[in-house]
Amino acid sequence: xxxxxxxxxxxxxxxxxxxxxxxxxxxxxxxxxxxxxxxxxxxxxxxxxxxxxxxxxxxxxxxxxxxxxxxxxxxxxxxxxxxxxxxxxxxxxxxxxxxxxxxxxxxxxxxxxxxxxxxxxxxxxxxxxxxxxxxxxxxxxxxxxxxxxxxxxxxxxxxxxxxxxxxxxxxxxxxxxxxxxxxxxxxxxxxxxxxxxxxxxxxxxxxxxxxxxxxxxxxx
Numbered sequence: 001x002x003x004x005x006x007x008x009x010x011x012x013x014x015x016x017x018x019x020x021x022x023x024x025x026x027x028x029x030x031x032x033x034x035x036x037x038x039x040x041x042x043x044x045x046x047x048x049x050x051x052x053x054x055x056x057x058x059x060x061x062x063x064x065x066x067x068x069x070x071x072x073x074x075x076x077x078x079x080x081x082x083x084x085x086x087x088x089x090x091x092x093x094x095x096x097x098x099x100x101x102x103x104x105x106x107x108x109x110x111x112x113x114x115x116x117x118x119x120x121x122x123x124x125x126x127x128x129x130x131x132x133x134x135x136x137x138x139x140x141x142x143x144x145x146x147x148x149x150x151x152x153x154x155x156x157x158x159x160x161x162x163x164x165x166x167x168x169x170x171x172x173x174x175x176x177x178x179x180x181x182x183x184x185x186x187x188x189x190x191x192x193x194x195x196x197x198x199x200x201x202x203x204x205x206x207x208x209x210x211x212x213x214x215x216x217x218x219x220x
Contacts, residue, residue, distance in 0.1 A: 010056075010060065013056075014063070014064060017057075017060050017064045018064045018068070020050070020064075021061075021064050021065055022068065024043055024046055025069070032146070032172060032174065033114070033115050033172060033174060034115070034174060036091065036115070037093050037115045040069075040093060066085070066086050066089070067086040067089060068088070068089065068090060068091065069089065069090075069091040070089045070091070070093070070094075071093050072093065072094040072095060072098035072099060087107070087108060087109070088110050089111060090111055091111075091112070091113045092113070092114045093114075094114075094115065095117050096117040096119040096120055096151065097117075097120050098117075099136070101121070101134045102134070102135050102137075103137055103138060104137075104139050105137055105139065105140050105144075106138075106139035106141045106142075108141055109141050109142075110141075110143060111141045111144055112144060112145045112146065113145065113146045114140075114144060114148070116136065116137065116147070116150070117151055118136045118137075118150065118153070119150070119151035119152070119153070119178055119183075119186070120136060121134050121135070121136045121152065121154050122134070122153040122188055124187060131191070133153065135154075136154065137162070139162070140162070140163060140166040140167050141167070142167060142169070143169070144166070144170060145167075145170060145171050145172070146171060147163060147167070148172075148174040148176070149174070149175050151182075151183055152177055153178055153188065156175060159175060160173070
């Protein structure tokens, strides 16, 4: 008579799926952080094909994924330091409001790739009747190699100084400022309409732009 299949121990399945997720990430072969963020949808589609096989597979795949790639959505961040992010995570894609202000990423010592939305770094204060600036990230881990910062109101000099102090092995830094062009719905631009409010608009002269970049680099 046919033998009953012997289920694999959960530890073995967990190890297998961890290797599978790692192979999917390597198969992406993304050169930039932006590519990882954009192609994350295709990565998740491949992963869901396995996760939908059974409840057990879904639970194990979800757990293995959280230890590799932390995808932080707009939902309120869970309580406690680090929330649901595992110490072993090595990719983070964080949307606006998904991480608390002044968050310390340096505790994630295996983190290599990060895309962080900085738009929460400026908020309207009703009591002061003005916008207040906050520090989004307190520190980055030394292991970080590629970093993308989106919709930032934080001065470039401040970001570059922090990153250069924390990440000696960084090979890519992509800064995307929040402007009235890429985010016209931002309330900040509805109350800042004069030319002096748009410090990202330096000049249409290439020489002046290069001089500004050199000056910014020297300040860091």
